[in-house]
Amino acid sequence: MPKRILQGTVVSDKNDKTIIVRVERRFSDPVMKKTIRSTKRYHAHDEGNSAKVGDMVRIEECRPISKQKKWTIVSESK
Numbered sequence: 001m002p003k004r005i006l007q008g009t010v011v012s013d014k015n016d017k018t019i020i021v022r023v024e025r026r027f028s029d030p031v032m033k034k035t036i037r038s039t040k041r042y043h044a045h046d047e048g049n050s051a052k053v054g055d056m057v058r059i060e061e062c063r064p065i066s067k068q069k070k071w072t073i074v075s076e077s078k
Contacts, residue, residue: 003061005074010055011041018069019046021059044071051076 008023021042029036043066044059051057055078059071 005058005060006042006071007056007058008042010051010053010057013046013049013051013053017046017049019044019051019057019073021057021071042071043068044073045069046073 006021006023008021010019011022012020021044022039023042024037024039026035026037028034042059044057045062045065051073055076057076058074060074062070062072064070065072
């Protein structure tokens, strides 16, 4: 089964080797036919503490590293 890859913005990098990424999802409401934006926050593993707040990153699903961390950084762009 392929691993999911999501793209989002780093919201917090205060924890050691952990970042919080906000991923935005857009979809059309079935009744009102409006585009809705919903966001979700993911805890991701950042081994080198390289990502900073505001960076765009791609995260990939992985084995559970801790209670909340189940994602790792694949690539980042400023």
